[in-house]
Amino acid sequence: MCGIVAAAAGNNIVPVLIEGLKKLEYRGYDSAGLAVIGAGAIERVRSTGRVAELEAAATGTRAVTGIAHTRWATHGVPCEKNAHPHVSGTIAVVHNGIIENYETLRRELTAQGYEFTSDTDTESIAHLIQASLQGEPDLFKAVQIACRRLVGAFAIAVIDQNQPGKVVVAREGSPLLLGVSEAGNYAASDASALLQVTRNMVYLENGDIAELTAHSVKIARLDGTPVERPVHVSQLSAAAVELGNYQHYMQKEIFEQPEALANTLEIVGGSKSIQPGIFGAAAADLLADVDSILILACGTSSHSGYTARYWLEAIAGVPCNVEIASEYRYRTSVPNPRQLIVAISQSGETADTLAALRHAKALGQPKTLAICNVPESAIVRECSLRFITRAGPEIGVASTKAFTTQLAALFVLTLVMAKVKGRLSAEQEATYIDQLRHLPVAINKVLQLEPAIKSWAKRFADKHHALFLGRGRHYPIALEGALKLKEISYIHAEAYPAGELKHGPLALVDANMPVISVAPNDQLLDKLKSNLREVQARGGELYVFADADSEIREAEDIHLLRLPEHYGELSPILHVIPLQLLSYHVALVKGTDVDKPRNLAKSVTVE
Ligand code: G6P
DSSP: OOEEEEEEESSOOHHHHHHHHHHHGGGOOSEEEEEEEOSSSEEEEEESSOHHHHHHHTTTOOOSEEEEEEEOOSSSOSSGGGSSOEEETTEEEEEEEEETTHHHHHHHHHHTTOOOOSSOSHHHHHHHHHHHHHHOOOHHHHHHHHHTTOOEEEEEEEEETTSTTOEEEEEEBSOOEEEEOSSEEEEESSGGGTTTTOSEEEEOOTTEEEEEOSSOEEEEETTSOBOOOOEEEOOOOGGGGSOTTOSOHHHHHHHTHHHHHHHHHGGGTTOSOOOGGGGOTTHHHHHHTOOEEEEEEOHHHHHHHHHHHHHHHHTSOOOEEEEEHHHHTTSOOOOOTTEEEEEEESSSOOHHHHHHHHHHHHTTOOOEEEEESOTTSHHHHTSSEEEEOOOOOOOSSSOSHHHHHHHHHHHHHHHHHHHHTTOOOHHHHHHHHHHHHHHHHHHHHHHTTHHHHHHHHGGGTTOSEEEEEEOGGGHHHHHHHHHHHHHHHOOEEEEEEGGGGGGTGGGGOSTTSEEEEEEOSSTTHHHHHHHHHHHHHTTOEEEEEEETTOOOOOBTTEEEEEESSOOGGGHHHHHHHHHHHHHHHHHHHHTOOSSSOTTOOSSOOOO
């Protein structure tokens, strides 16, 4: 969701800006633009197409200082006049976030004679900075004055044609980091945009402002107090964000799952026992008197939470609730200081999850754990405990490897909680750890089902609706399957616990409604089979993902695929994989934009 790249260097920075925007495309956007200080004046290029079109439009543009942006529309439709950068007099600005008091600012600035040409909240920032420059000619200080008037979330980058060679950036609530090098200094929404020029990253804190030139970096708080921020050498490999031999990032990420799981579980090592310290030095003390768990998350991350609830209650005996972060943050709830808050997020920057976490802490719930794929993210930094999934960068908007690694992390949490509660024998623990360790091999075998799933996908291309069924810990897997299908193929899909079928969704079943069922061989299989017969009796067409030993037979109205092995408690981690593959291949058949589905963003950094 909205990406920023900015640069001040000794050489032409236009290729760096364009390459950086390409690396941020995965975040989701619907227009793009850049502004540079050319021969003494701001030159701006904007496009409502892809970054490649912006690149073509910017051919011939050269400069040593500039800012660039991909916009995901919030205020005003995607069109050229609303695309960033926004210009006011001598300055240009790009912005990620939402300014909540923009209407007040707009009225005020209009009264002062500033003319608005877009529908965005960002344009009020541009005019506000220009107004500040009238009393304070130094851009660094003028931006500080302007930022202090902003209410909401923002990351901004600003240039002024009267102060060439300088970029000023600031953040409050939205992500922004600096890349520092001998050749120049840069800023971006995430590290992947800057690996092309440097590995040395400086993570700005909320309320920080920085001035970059080709040879210097100056950081202060928004009140002007100078601060130092450490330089981190990014471990992110440039290859990890390349597509390689794959056609789409989603495909690459589905097939990376064995490695992602192996990397995530490396922390468990070769031992037969897991210690609470895996979640941080304070974990043993903090978890000792936990009496319940509340999981907060959005989207796919909430589905890993719903799955974990089954594990945490069944294996660890700890009461567990899962809430969609955007609901929890606004409802009146009863705080419980002994409850562990678990914030699950791939990006660690989802605005609702972060706000829900802060809300819980403000209510007096101090025990917090982040399960996250980005170690430097806000959610990780704001929790007392952490488990970093090591899925590697996830670029496809539809989350895949982040989900399965979150599940692995949550199973580790389950084992630790079960130990804390004295509910896990050494033998059971060793067996579970062996199963965790075997996951990469087991996933590899499931991935080999791809050709059969591909042949099923063709049958979905003309369908407008699909129903996903699961029971028990596989019900959240049905939810995730339905989400994947709707996200990338635009087929309306719903998931139901199979036992609920006759309380409504059965009315929808006919020959045009494919019914996809997750049918592992567990204690609910017989119940599920009865549910499937209810579908057959209404002329429904079933697509069943069973285990090797599930006693379900193929028939005219039952298409059947068997997963190679039955995986007990950890079975949800295997059963989601064919559903990911199914959505991917249905989307291919339908010709949709798999990695960047319409209207969606990878990191939802605004409400
Ligand atoms: C967006 C993405 C989803 C993701 C959700 C939560 O909607 O498109 O793939 O599951 O945000 O993101 P998070 O980074 O917090 O896991």
